[in-house]
Amino acid sequence: MAPQLDSYYKAIDGLTDTFIDRLAEAVAIPSISAEEARRPDVVKMGHWLKSQLETLGASMEARELGKQPGKEHLTLPPAIIGRYPAKKDESKRTILVYGHYDVQPAEKSDGWNTEPFKLxxxxxxxxxxRGSTDDKGPVLGWVNAIQAHQKAGIDFPVNLxxxxxxxxxxxxEGLDDxxxxxxKPGKFFEDADAVCISDNYWLGTEKPCLTYGLRGCSYYSIExxxxxxxxxxxxxxxxxxxxxTDLVRVMGGLVDTNGTILIPGIKDLVAPVTDDEQALYKNIxxxxxxxxxxxxxxxGIFPDKERTLMGRWRYPSLSIHGVEGAFSAPGAKTVIPAKVIGKFSIRTVPNxxxxxxxxxxxxxxxKAFAGLKSKNTLKISLQHSGKWWxxxxxxxxxTAAAKAVEKVWGVKPDLTREGGSIPVTLTFEQATGKNVLLLPMGSSTDAAHSINEKLDKKNYIEGIKLLGSYLHYVAEEPMTVA
Amino acid sequence: MAPQLDSYYKAIDGLTDTFIDRLAEAVAIPSISAEEARRPDVVKMGHWLKSQLETLGASMEARELGKQPGKEHLTLPPAIIGRYPAKKDESKRTILVYGHYDVQPAEKSDGWNTEPFKLxxxxxxxxxxRGSTDDKGPVLGWVNAIQAHQKAGIDFPVNLxxxxxxxxxxxxEGLDDxxxxxxKPGKFFEDADAVCISDNYWLGTEKPCLTYGLRGCSYYSIExxxxxxxxxxxxxxxxxxxxxTDLVRVMGGLVDTNGTILIPGIKDLVAPVTDDEQALYKNIxxxxxxxxxxxxxxxGIFPDKERTLMGRWRYPSLSIHGVEGAFSAPGAKTVIPAKVIGKFSIRTVPNxxxxxxxxxxxxxxxKAFAGLKSKNTLKISLQHSGKWWxxxxxxxxxTAAAKAVEKVWGVKPDLTREGGSIPVTLTFEQATGKNVLLLPMGSSTDAAHSINEKLDKKNYIEGIKLLGSYLHYVAEEPMTVA
Structure with missing residues (x-):
């Protein structure tokens, strides 16, 4: 496999400018999904992506997802799905990859040093x-990997x-269903053998990682x-x-300063740390x-690395986000709010x-509210929940991805989890019944969702090498399931 | 005195339409002090008031108060001050009256059933x-009282x-100084013998009251x-x-559901209830x-009238108003706010x-924060404080005002306090060193500061009688100080 990859890498190095131009073209389309007025740009971005892949010979479809729930005057942007090569090679494994072509809002006036929609x-x-690392760079990683295979004249190793x-x-919105x-059988994704998502980040800036876990989130309102x-x-x-008065007293009994959740029974649900798991943390x-x-x-809560990473990845946490209905502006207002809604969420972990x-x-x-003996009325409700993965x-x-990382970056990847949730991960796992891998391209300093979002050129170019290499290794890796 | 008042009352009854027209003219000027764009209307209202009084022979001045602090591009509306009769009668007592000619904001779309600036x-x-009861009606009460004296052809009893x-x-803004x-000696208000403010409300709708106390307010921020x-x-x-997390725990220890302030030492500062005082509450x-x-x-906290009124008027209370810097919008946001500012205030009472x-x-x-052993940083500060009166x-x-109430309304007034503050009351007391009386015109249902603000015609017309009667009684009341 090594010689084949060398010509693939060489092709990528030769196409560097093309790939950066492609990213610049993508960033220039302000595909902000949260802003109604930008919806045409989101749609435009989807069709641009589709046509890039069609030019490379992929078989692509733009699938409509209907109206936006709660905003029925808005049509959801399409899911852009496809297959490469256009005709399935039954002798090869099939790998399903996911990414997103929309981006977070951005305005120069938010504090950007450069125009956000100009790379x-x-x-x-x-x-x-905006979108350089989240998630246009990684999405174009797959596009570029196809192009580099064609330029190098080598066989594409899987059905993508x-x-x-x-x-x-x-x-x-609309994607889970x-x-x-x-x-399902007979449908577009039925034959996926494994799933790969490139939409998260390295833990630091120097060492690549593979991500095998995410916390869930249950978000509550106390009204x-x-x-x-x-x-x-x-x-x-x-x-x-x-x-x-009642609300702060109830919320004051949820969690303490050191993050210990004060809700009886929660800690009994948490899976104990095994020796195997403990060993993973040492060298991260x-x-x-x-x-x-x-x-x-x-x-910080903990003075040491292991406990801090476990606090982020494999133990639950409870955060109080704020209060709706109370006075929240600067200054002084002598109001007694009639109805207040405290918001908090619990990050959940196995089991x-x-x-x-x-x-x-x-x-x-x-029970806490009953203890106050208040005449006020309590309503506790779940706003949303997503399960851990x-x-x-x-x-x-x-193991295939780890070999690809070692080949491209010369180092064994860290095996990490994330404290946050990427709900689509669990959806893919449950819908396909197959293993899902999170294979990040960008680093911890990329400022996704923030001002001055960036992707390092090295992470982009080596990342394209990595995605392609992963496809080669995953095509041949012995199918052992741990 | 009675015959004199009878002709005064008769004149008022005869001038009813004139007085209502005058109020309509005043309401039509949208003198909203909180809205920059309305500042010219506030100034116009001041000059309109000045000219109404000048027409009746009063000696009036519009005194400039300078620029608005923090908004230096805005000039404060003038204090309209004056004296009636224009030349002081040294044989008569001098009564200083206060009112305001600005109003709260109002838009029909807020929920008004009628145009807010059309009576x-x-x-x-x-x-x-808007402004009918707060405070244009009462302010015009003084103007109308002068006119009715002139029409009745009776001597004005005091220097006003x-x-x-x-x-x-x-x-x-700008008024205290x-x-x-x-x-001060030699200045406009130096010779006031007593002060009367008509800018609050009856406790209910049927029975007039005289108000002899206000709580103070100390407003704090916990950052x-x-x-x-x-x-x-x-x-x-x-x-x-x-x-x-730290903030809700600290705020949870300020006050309990029944309003008991949990800050040690506060209750020791509160003056004990005397028998005299207790007796005042019984018949209210x-x-x-x-x-x-x-x-x-x-x-409510208490099941009985006496304790409820004392809870409002003569005991301190602590209210938590809200949190600045946390998530306060509808929906769910998984933010850990970096800096939160909890706002609360204590209504203060003697001593x-x-x-x-x-x-x-x-x-x-x-102490509460130290008990959390948190690495976060606490700042506690006073936003503003105003003393009780x-x-x-x-x-x-x-006693003069009580006689006037009994004469006009046929009932002894309730002696009330208010839970809120009217800071100018204490300023007048301290600056003049004289007794200050709060003599309301409107009733508890007038909806000052709210939509559909109103003043009952009966309260307005009888109120004009009351204000004039008060001046007659106060001119002759034996000067005993209890």
Whole structure:
């Protein structure tokens, strides 16, 4: 395989300018899914991507997903799906890859140093632009990998199924049902042998990683109401029971300063750490200084790397996000809010079943409120929940990717998890019944979702090499399942 | 005195249409002090008021108060001050009256049933319009009282000093310094013997009241900060100490559901209830149903009238208003806010010195935060404070007003306090060193500051009688100070 990859790498090096131009072209289309007025740009981006792949001989389709739920005047951008080569080679494995072609909002005035929708490459090879790393760079990684194979004149190692969506930054509206339907027998994605998603980031800046786990998230609202309308604290303070008083008392019993969840029963749901798992953490390229740098402070909970990474990846956490309905502006307003809604969420991990978590949360909050003996009214509800996902990093999909990383980057990848959720991961796992691998291209400093988002040229070009190499290794990896 | 008042009352009845037309003219000027674009209307309203009084022979001045602090491009509307009769009669007492000619914002679309800046009188004599009761009706009460004296051909009983401001609904910017300066020897208000303010409301709808006390207000911010910027709870939840977690725990220890302030030492500052004071509460026209109706719920703290009124008027209360810097919009956002500012205020009563309250609050909050052993940073600060005010209801200024109420309304007034603050009251008391009386014209259902603000025609017309009668009684009341 090595000689074949060498000519592939050579082709990529020769096409570097083409690939950067392609990324610049993509960044120039402001495909912001959260902004109604940009919807035509999102659609335009989808069709641009489709035509890039069609030019390379892929068989592509733009699948309509219907109207946007809750905004029925808006049509969802299409799922761009396809297959390369256009005709399936029955002798080869089939790998399903996913990415998204929409981006987060961006305005120069947010604090960008360059125009967000113009790719600007600086002297250190940092390519700034909205979507550069999230997720246009990785999506074009697959496109570029196809082109480089053609230029090198080498056989494409797998049947590649592609699924690119345009609503990822707005809750992937409409996608889950589509994926589930297309994974059924006789449908587009039915023959996937494994799934690869490139839509996350290295843990640091130097060492690539493979990601095998994500936490879930259960998001709750505690609504406490009493008076029929907001009251003046001068007139009613001292005569009425105040919902905000009750709310802070209930929320004050959810979690402590060191992140310990105070809801009885939660910790009993958490899978114990095994020796195997413990061993994975020891060599991961991460220092406490990395945490402090990204926090912008030294207000971490744990003093050591292992416990910090476990706190992020494999233990649950509870964050209180804010209060709706109370006074939230600068200055002073002497209002007694009539109805306040406290928002908090729990990041969940194996083996926390969302339903079990809900029951424990409801019981705890209801008991805490009952203890106040308040005449106000409590409503506790789940806003949304997404389950955690953990794959086996010993699956052939992962071992193949690890070999590709070592080939391209000369180092064994870290095996990481993420504290956040990428809900589509679990959807693909459940719909295909196959292993899902997260194979990131960008690094921790890429500032996805923030101002001055960038992708390093090295990560982009070597990333294209990596994606192609992964396809070669995964085509031949012995199919052992750990 | 009675015959003189009878001809005065007769003149008022004869001038009813004139007085309502005058109020309609005043309401038609949208003198909203909080809206920059309306500043010319505020100024216009001041000059209109000045000219109304000049036409009646008063000596008036429009005194400039300079630029608006923090908005230096805006000139403050003038204080309209004056004297009637124009030349002081040294044989008569001098009464200083205060009112304001600016109003709260209002838009028809806020939910008004009628145009807010067009006085609309319904079949029940309810006169709807912004400013009708707060405070254009009462201010015109003084103007109308002068006119009715002239029409009746009776001698005006006192030297009337007038102080009308145009920024009351926006913090009375610039007024305090002006009042203090003009109460000094040789200045405009130096010879006031007593002060009367008509800018509050009856406790209910049937029975007039005299108001002898107001609570103060000390407004605090608890700022807790940690990370350099907002964080994603997926990435940092479980690894960083969260400011919002600390804040709800600290705020949860301020006050309980029944309004008991949990800050040690606060209750020791509160003056004990005397028998005299207790006796005042017994006959006050107030039912628990009044509270429930205005709350729009039955979520009161106390089941009885006396304790409820004391909770409003003569005991301190603590309200938590909200949180700045946290997520406050509808929906779900998985943010860990980097810096959150909790806002709360304490309504203060005799003998709570604001400085003592500050010290107790700071000590309590700092101790509570220290108990969390958090690495985050706490800042507790006072946003503003205004002291409580209590006058003796046995002062001749009050006994005179009580006789006037009984003469006009045929009932002894309730002696009430208010839970809120009217800071100018304390300013007048301190600057003049004289007794200040709050003599309301409107009723509890007038909806000042709300939509569909109104003043009942009966309250307006009888109120004009009341204000004039008060001047007659106060001119002759024996000067005993209780």
């Amino acid at each position: 600007s490459v600086d002297s250190k090879g940092r390519m700034y632009g 199924l592609m699924c690119f969506e345009g609503m990822e930054e707005y809750g992937s 589509f994926i589930i339907a297309e994974c 406490i109401s009493g008076p029929g309308q907001d009251l003046h604290s001068g007139v009613y303070g001292g005569t009425a029971q105040e919902p905000m 390229a991460f220092e406490m200084s990395n945490l402090y740098e990204s926090l912008g402070s030294e207000t 926390m079943e969302p339903d079990d978590v809900d029951k424990l949360v409801y019981a705890h909050v209801e 953990v794959a086996s990093p010993k699956h052939w999909n992962f | 609309s009188v319904d079949s029940k004599g309810r006169m709807y319009g 000093l007038m102080c009308f401001e145009g920024m009351e609904e926006y913090g009375s 002006f009042i203090i300066a003009e109460c 807790i900060s940690g990370p350099g910027q907002d964080l994603h709870s997926g990435v940092y939840g479980g690894t960083a100490q969260e400011p919002m 026209a107030f039912e628990m149903s009044n509270l429930y109706e205005s709350l729009g719920s039955e979520t 709570m010195e604001p400085d003592d309250v500050d010290k107790l609050v700071y000590a309590h909050v700092e 209590v006058a003796s209801p046995k002062h001749w200024n009050f």
